[in-house]
Amino acid sequence: MLGCGYCRQLDYFEIVNNKQREFFSVNEKKLVIFLDSGDTIIDETTEVRDSEGIVLSASVIPDADVMVKTLYNRGYTLVLVADGDAQSFKNVFKQQGLYDYFTAMIISENIKATKPSPRMFKAAAGAIELNEADYSRIVMVGNNLSRDIKGANALGITSVFLSWTSRYPHTPADESERPDYTIAEPLELLELVEKLNAALLNNVS
Template identity: 25%
Template sequence: MSSEGFSDGLLEEGEGKNPVRALLFDMDNTLFDLVGAQMTACDAVVKAFSLNGKHQLYPYFLRPVHGYESYENIRDFMHDCGITEKQSFGMACRIYEEEKIREITPYPGIVETLKEIRTRELPMGIITDAHSRDAVRRLERSGLIQFFSCMVTYDLVQVKKPAHTPFLAALEMLRAKADQVLMVGDSPRRDIEPAKMLGFRTVYARYGDRFPDDRLPVRADYCLDSPADLPVILTALSGTVR
């Protein structure tokens, strides 16, 4: 469960601190592989335009121009490829969205882990930069929406992580103090750093981080290579015996 730069001191973490009474999860790439779903959706758009090669469109979504989920990335791609028909843009957006949703499935072990946490009667929430309509759609598609009692989305707080506002809003919804909440996320910068600054216990979901080689060391309290290891950490931090 641990790696260089990450602590695995289960006993040390539990000493002198409040037991964990709630969990907060990032959604995309923590519960399911959104990057993989987007890559597949982008390739479907490229194929619809009868263009050769894979992964031509996806790099457009990685640029700091329109935002990671903006359809304007598709428009820029079409412009660079000389595709100008207005109706083609609408078609491309529909293909992209339909294929992306179709590809969303929980990571192996996620469903079983959430079921295990639910048996402990610990509330679970979502904190995401996605809009509520997209978050609900993805959680419904993945079959995971049933596990979560609250959700903080971009349209609710009007700022994105790593701003502290989404985390503070989640604490209000969970009716918990920061040191009673375990934050699980795949991004050291957007999930782990702000949560630690506010006093959360933190778990880095390394299994979902598609760009780990670009990461500077971030001292999350725990590191997961599999969602199935989360209940082990939770047992130590919640003051329960399983």
């Protein structure tokens, strides 16, 4: 897999899948995608932990790996924004071959704060040299209304609730937890982000 720095020097990505070839212009991807981990990419029920509570291994939820790889190959910048121990995420994302698809990983252990704290989202934006003026071009995708959605909404970041798991509430406690969009499965994000990215480009032109 090509590293992010090299990929951004190319005008186009070439993706071969099922003998079909598609081209996506890197320069046409204005939207930036923040992703949660647990039950958004990684199935929390499959986590194997050591005696210190560090996750040693886990499985992805269905098609989450395809979602991550497809978004990356289409030229989107991906940032992990997750609560937990940094070593846990390093273990699992390397195990699943997804670690290098992320431009940055913002982990609560390192930030000394957890979502919905604005520090998590501001750190994620800062890691890719974005500021408050850029929040309108960011989407946050997560499974937790009180953390992912509430935190994104508070900063004017577009919120996308992935309702795949039944282990967390699906009904907002109040308006601060109401998502801008809801998807049931990871692959539904692909069409949504293309529409959101197109809307951003139309507003610029």
